[in-house]
Amino acid sequence: MSGAGFIPYGRQDISEEDIAAVVDVLRSDFLTQGPQVPAFEAAIAEATRAAHAVAVNSATSALHVACLALGLKPGGLVWTAPNTFVASANVARLCGAEVDFVDIRDSDYCMDPDALEAKLAQAERKPDILIPVHFAGQSADMKRIGAIAKAHDIRVIEDASHCIGGRYDGQPIGACPHSDICVFSFHPVKIITTAEGGLATTQDKPLADLMGLYRSHGVTRDPDLMARKHAEPWEYDQVALGLNYRMTEMQAALGVTQAARLDDFIAHRHKMARRYDAALADLPLILPWQNPDSHSALHLYPILIDTDKTNRTRREVFDHMRAANIGVNVHYQPVHTQPYYLSLGFRPGDFPVSEWVYARALSIPLYHGLTEAMQDRVIAALGDALR
Numbered sequence: 001m002s003g004a005g006f007i008p009y010g011r012q013d014i015s016e017e018d019i020a021a022v023v024d025v026l027r028s029d030f031l032t033q034g035p036q037v038p039a040f041e042a043a044i045a046e047a048t049r050a051a052h053a054v055a056v057n058s059a060t061s062a063l064h065v066a067c068l069a070l071g072l073k074p075g076g077l078v079w080t081a082p083n084t085f086v087a088s089a090n091v092a093r094l095c096g097a098e099v100d101f102v103d104i105r106d107s108d109y110c111m112d113p114d115a116l117e118a119k120l121a122q123a124e125r126k127p128d129i130l131i132p133v134h135f136a137g138q139s140a141d142m143k144r145i146g147a148i149a150k151a152h153d154i155r156v157i158e159d160a161s162h163c164i165g166g167r168y169d170g171q172p173i174g175a176c177p178h179s180d181i182c183v184f185s186f187h188p189v190k191i192i193t194t195a196e197g198g199l200a201t202t203q204d205k206p207l208a209d210l211m212g213l214y215r216s217h218g219v220t221r222d223p224d225l226m227a228r229k230h231a232e233p234w235e236y237d238q239v240a241l242g243l244n245y246r247m248t249e250m251q252a253a254l255g256v257t258q259a260a261r262l263d264d265f266i267a268h269r270h271k272m273a274r275r276y277d278a279a280l281a282d283l284p285l286i287l288p289w290q291n292p293d294s295h296s297a298l299h300l301y302p303i304l305i306d307t308d309k310t311n312r313t314r315r316e317v318f319d320h321m322r323a324a325n326i327g328v329n330v331h332y333q334p335v336h337t338q339p340y341y342l343s344l345g346f347r348p349g350d351f352p353v354s355e356w357v358y359a360r361a362l363s364i365p366l367y368h369g370l371t372e373a374m375q376d377r378v379i380a381a382l383g384d385a386l387r
């Protein structure tokens, strides 16, 4: 494939300003626990209209501290969607809790509120926490999911790993009108990056304080949170059992300069997605539906091979694209079909919509550095693959 460089399905976009910001930190007094983490938290809180933002070293860590802050205990129960990365379910297991799944809708590929209601009606035990996942950058139906959770006294964590910069029902994702906590990822394939990194937003100060404690050993010097009211000036209090999930100053500085470009990143993704919508409309594909309530962050452009209209298999299309040096990917192998979850008793067939989508799914390149010429190569290769 000489002359045709590799096009990944997603990648970071790093500017000279990003590099300078990280280098400045390396020359400064603080590599961790300095001013950059609070600055990044303030930037994301402002962008999402959340009262509080807690930055950590990954979205997995953010989901974990969110579960801990909501009081998830061994023997507790979390329900999430099968169409996600394994971390959405694993964090419950890390708290010693049980996991179950609610299948997705075939429109937005997110947790189905009807399936949620049906499962709750039959459940012997209600979950303590629901973790809906905003697949591909588009919010799940949070108005309904939030209302159902409220009626059943269930707490809600949004896994918005795909979604920084997205909007739902007129508000930024992260404003939490229908949830307790909302979690973002800053892995390099996501919308903005801190290399590794994650963040939890909430409107609830006690929850933010607890997540801050769990992020850093359960240790505090905040007089409001300390157990000893007359501590000596050198004393800190460990008031909970926590972890070290701190984000570094280099990561947070990168996050600040990346966050300044968030609107540009989202606008480019929308422009390129509209080009895909037009160019792929006549191929035997099911293109990603856009919910009119949502302005997706468009982390992914997930197409489904329409097996009613073509004899080409997803595997054939995948192989053709990879041979053309185009890094297509598949999101997601349903979590309940992973060997670890099979070992807990889940079975293929348990969540048929997620499995139906997975059998057809292919994520094609969408990222800030994707040019129209590169995208035309993807479109041409897909046309060849399906002809």
Ligand SMILES: *Cc1c(COP(=O)(O)O)cnc(C)c1O
Pocket (backbone or CB within 6 Å): 057, 058, 059, 060, 061, 084, 085, 087, 088, 133, 159, 161, 162, 184, 185, 186, 187, 196, 197, 198
């Ligand atoms: C990327 C991702 C995560 C994990 O994010 P990390 O920052 O890599 O820990 C969790 N959930 C979903 C849906 C993701 O896409």
